Amino acid sequence: MTDPRKTPAGRVLALLDLTSLNAGDDLQSTVDLCRRALTPYGDVAAVCVSPKLVHVARRTLNTLGGRSVKVASVCNFPAGNAPLADVVEEVRKTLAEGADEIDLVYPWRKLKAGEPTGAVELIRTCKTLCGPYHRLKVILETGELDDPELIRTACREAIAGGADFLKTSTGKTAVNATPDAVRVMLETIEEEGGKVGLKVSGGLRTLADAQGYRALVEERFGAGWITPEHLRFGASSLLDDLLRELGAEAKPISTRSY
Template sequence: MSQLRTSKSDLARDFGISDDRSLSLFLKTLPGVDQVGAEARAVELGTRSIKKESKAWAIDMAISMVDLTTLEGADTEGKVRSLCNKAHRPDPTDPSVPHVGAVCVYNDMVKIARSHLDSIGANEIPVAAVATAFPSGRASREVKLRDTRDAIEAGASEIDMVIDRGAFLSGHYKSVFDEIVAIKKECGEKAHLKVILETGELVTYDNVRRASYLAMIAGADFIKTSTGKVTPAATPPVVLIMLQAVRDFFDRTGIRIGVKPAGGIRTSKDAIKQLVLVNEIAGPEWLSPAYFRIGASALLNDLLMQRFKMRDGYYASSNYVSIE
């Protein structure tokens, strides 16, 4: 395939996208996804047996990729602060445990998270905010832009936006596209943009592939599976389709987009399966928190428990890891 080697700002032009019609035509040129075949491949890669030093490596890599998340109406400042501590030192007794990839919170908690992280010397940990009327995305563009600006002003350096699934499903691709472009512009150089496709609402793998391309061309730095509020979320075949998309996109443009599965990844085994997918579908270049994140909350403790097991040779009681 001819490589464009383009810059991010020229993407729409390079893909020949100017209006609804050209975008729609482009998305229809993408090859279809065979559901049975895609699922079979994901199952096959799920049988990889990761042991010993490769497992130890994978566990630490997974920890460093976790976007430690709390997205509840019941979130409090105290809860967010303890989450930040956990993000910085997942196991206070063992400094060799890496810090997580980011702390992910609602907008109003961004300031608290940022200042607390800074106060405990965790300046390097970014705060990600779910903006744009998360999780449904049902608000005017003006509100979404304002939401984004608000998060960035409060100290968020990563924005997890949701796409307008209603517009996507009704074929108004350009509207979805323009919204991502607008939010990206709002992020500017100050924040990384993760675009949540909410694959559980897009339903088909063809849609997942199209939405992935749409988001990448519109300027996403990451494409993310789900909000975590809808099931199914980050299933292995969905992640596989998205990893294939970022790989193909890189081959075509030279631009490396990240992938973030979120929702339903709770065990170390699930996380390691995700890393196998990254390794064998996108390639080892994506095995870094710069290009792969896992949105999760309960996962971190399971990773720590597995780490204890590898270190000590037995499973410790869950009372040896803090619940928050």
């Protein structure tokens, strides 16, 4: 049997932000999510939960021996149109609850309407709160922007504001990640120095889905760029497909028992 870290499914697993952002999420569902995050084939990169459940996720992961798994949460979510002061307070509270990473929705509605977005100020303010030890991922909602130039503008504003990652989607709209949008994002990341990461989210259900996007990243930046510091996949059901693949071809590397 193969070391899972050397298989396609194992490599994607290590880049996964295992996500649950449902209205009915509660303490038990979050505990269950954290248990799923710590697989026999290695741990995911992060769990992503609602702000109200960040403390539950952090405590659970620590208790289960998953301290290296990051806790991400969403702010200005999902509409992206909250007042600056409200977003700042939300980010502050979410970090205080124990979040390692903030996924912040960009004010895409204003961009689409041709209005000044205020995005650079918003993102810069939130990144100041995050500091150097907490990642800020900016959700562009590319499926709603649906125009390469608008997507490019959003990318540039997010990078100018200090984003650590550009993220495709909230997963709450009709159109989520697409290869065309990701190509534009990768082009812009490269134009701006290649230091900002990419998170693909929304509609990822199979290893094949993730592999398609991974190939786009590798084509642009090379295999060495592909680490959890540069690439993430945000999904929930994707984990099930990865575990099926790993169960067929890899040996477990973890002996955790709960």
